Amino acid sequence: MTKTLTVATWNINSVRLRQDLLTTLMTDGAPDILCLQETKAPDPLFPSDLGSRLGLPHVLTRGMKGYNGVAILSRLELQLIEAMPDWCGKSDCRHIAANALTGDHPITVHNFYIPAGGDIPDREANPKYGHKLDFIAEAKAHFASNPPMRTVLVGDLNIAPLENDVWNHRQLLGVVSHTPAETSGLDEWREQGFIDAIRYFVPHDQKLYTWWSYRNRDWRASNRGRRLDHIWVSRDLETCLSRHRILSDARDWPRGSDHVPVVLTLAI
DNA sequence: ATGGTTGGCCCCCAA
Secondary structure, three states: OOOEEEEEEOOOOHHHHOOOOHHHHHHHHHHOEEEEEEEHHHHHHHOOOOHHHHHHHHHHHEEEOOOOOEEEOOOOOEEEEEOOOOOOHOOOOOOOEEOOOOOOOOOEEEEOOOOOOOOOOOOOHHHHHHHHHHHHHHHHHHHHHOOOOEEEEEEEEOOEEEEHHOOOOOHHHHOOOOOHHHHHHHHHHHHHOOEEEOOOOOOOOOOOOOEEEEOOHHHHOOOEEOOEEEEEEHHHHHHHHHEEEEEEHHHHHHOOOOOOOOEEEEEE
């Protein structure tokens, strides 16, 4: 008997402000597992009944005051994976991992919020850029030592790796999110055993975005987007890849995030 | 043309 598992990732940019939009996400994307980034809520202030209201009663959060914050909400039981690196020694709530109990073998879920990296693509002039590159290198090294199996890795990775993951490749080569140091670093991390599950479905010559800046008057007309949000699966799950959705309409939801949800369905 | 908007928080920071 074939079962499906649908995983969604969304940088929600404040879970307390936008929690009502998650009802629409459940209708449109119907995820079994929902991974959020930039929740901006310390764990005691994460809406306590949100998971049960969405039909995702198993909730794990890792939040802090003001910035960052990640969460996993799941229809399936979750077991927190505690033994994970403290990335860059900052304890800054950018990653949470869990095993989702599928009834057969569990599926491991990693939810990442990679540092945005500031404006200047130079690690001497801009420590935030160095932090981003160091985070990527640590993640690569971790998965090199711990090859992923039955693993789904999602999140706002804050890097648009391919030429058609940005609205203008040449113009953005010097813009943080698309510099060669970042895209090669992300490639090397992914090559530790992952497949880019969304590009598996979408040819590389097609433009594909998940984020449009708030600073454009009409995001759809200017369409200066970037693909910053990703879903990867370990290579053993390639044969399970079933379908995907980019919920671009979410960019027009009332008081929406500047990111839109990305959804993947696996046949497990 | 180096703009523009948003959220959280303590009047500025990060994105």
